[in-house]
Each structure stands twice: as C-alpha cells, then as structure tokens.
Amino acid sequence: MDVFGLPLQTLYLYILMISGILTLVFVFFGDVFDGLFEAIPVPFLQPTLILAFLTFFSAGGFISEKTAIVGSGLGAVLSAVLAVVLVTCLNVFVLVPLSSAEESLSYTEADLKGRTGEIIVSVPKDGFGEVLLISNSGKISKPAVSFDEEEIPYGTRVLVVEVNKGVLSVIPDEEI
Structure with a gap:
C-alpha cells in the first residue's frame, strides 16, 4: 500500500x-x-x-x-x-x-553560612560544642566552635559565620 x-x-x-x-x-x-x-x-x-x-x-x-x-x-x-x-x-x-517529586534535600557547607540555630551542647572558649539548625527540610546538627573564642552557653541562638571542614564557626545572634 x-x-x-x-x-x-x-x-x-x-x-x-x-x-x-x-x-x-x-x-x-x-x-x-x-x-x-x-x-x-x-x-x-x-x-x-x-x-x-x-x-x-x-x-x-x-x-x-x-x-x-x-x-x-x-x-x-x-x-x-x-x-x-x-x-x-x-x-x-x-x-x-x-x-x-521534590527537589533534593541535600545541602552543601556553603548553604549553612548565614543560617541561625540553637546551641544544644555548650561551646567552650577553645573547644567544640554542637549547634542545631532548623529549616523547612528538617533539622541539621553540626559541631561548632566560637568564632570570637568566647564561651557560648546551652540554648543560645547563634549565627553561622563560616564553615570549615564540617565545623561551624558561630557567634551569638543579638537580633533574636
């Protein structure tokens, strides 16, 4: 045909x-x-x-x-x-x-810079503590050090200043 x-x-x-x-x-x-x-x-x-x-x-x-x-x-x-x-x-x-389908829930270390969180393990002057970052996609718990090398007590709201090898450098957040 x-x-x-x-x-x-x-x-x-x-x-x-x-x-x-x-x-x-x-x-x-x-x-x-x-x-x-x-x-x-x-x-x-x-x-x-x-x-x-x-x-x-x-x-x-x-x-x-x-x-x-x-x-x-x-x-x-x-x-x-x-x-x-x-x-x-x-x-x-x-x-x-x-x-x-939703977008990936993964994040990079650069994404954490500038976010706010709460100290869940006190940060000593020269040691490590832990901070909890809460977002719409869930909670992230990361090790933290004080950016200004000062003690940060449990429950303090903090701001992430920089991230170095998975450790967050944080300062107390005075706005909140």
Whole structure:
C-alpha cells in the first residue's frame, strides 16, 4: 500500500526517525520549550507524550509491515492501540511521579553560612560544642566552635559565620 507515493513501511520508518530525532532534541533542549507548553491545559497534549506516541506508533507500524502478519489497516490500528497503552503507562508511572517529586534535600557547607540555630551542647572558649539548625527540610546538627573564642552557653541562638571542614564557626545572634 502506498501513501503520498511512498510504501507504508518507508513512511513508518521516516516517522520513526523524525520522531526519534525530535525526542532527542526535546530531551536536550526541553527546558527551553517548557514555557511554551505551560499554557496548554490538556495534559495529554504535551510534546513528550505526542513524540512518544509517534515513536511507538511508527515502530509498531513498521514492525507490522515488515513481518506482514496482519494487513496494513489492522496493523495500523494495533500499533495505535499499543502506542496509547504505552504512552499512558509512561505518563502514569514515569512522568507524573517525576513532575511531583521534590527537589533534593541535600545541602552543601556553603548553604549553612548565614543560617541561625540553637546551641544544644555548650561551646567552650577553645573547644567544640554542637549547634542545631532548623529549616523547612528538617533539622541539621553540626559541631561548632566560637568564632570570637568566647564561651557560648546551652540554648543560645547563634549565627553561622563560616564553615570549615564540617565545623561551624558561630557567634551569638543579638537580633533574636
């Protein structure tokens, strides 16, 4: 069977190659296009799902034509049904959970600089104590030394001035 002057098998192969290339481009440059497709209120009209459908449909159609187990019309229908099922599974089990996943809760030492906390183990003049930093993502307990080399008693609110090899240098926070 010919469509647009091409054998159906060749047309499926062209669609497969084009949709595969567009999928790769979208994977690498998807952030550029995200703003363009935010206005689309229908979730199944997202480019990721459309490209996945075209890829699955054309791959199924190509295999159907190549093996010639069923006729062209039935092969196209079966390919479309299989593509809808696969795209639905991709959306439900991969894309929706990824879009609702939270960002990483990890932090770097530089992130701790400038944060406030509370002394939970007194800091002596020339020794180590412990400070508890509380944030929206949880609590962090870190060893601490006095930046001004003065004693800081238990329960004092402190400000992290610098971080050196995992040890926080703190001063009492007078604002609180």
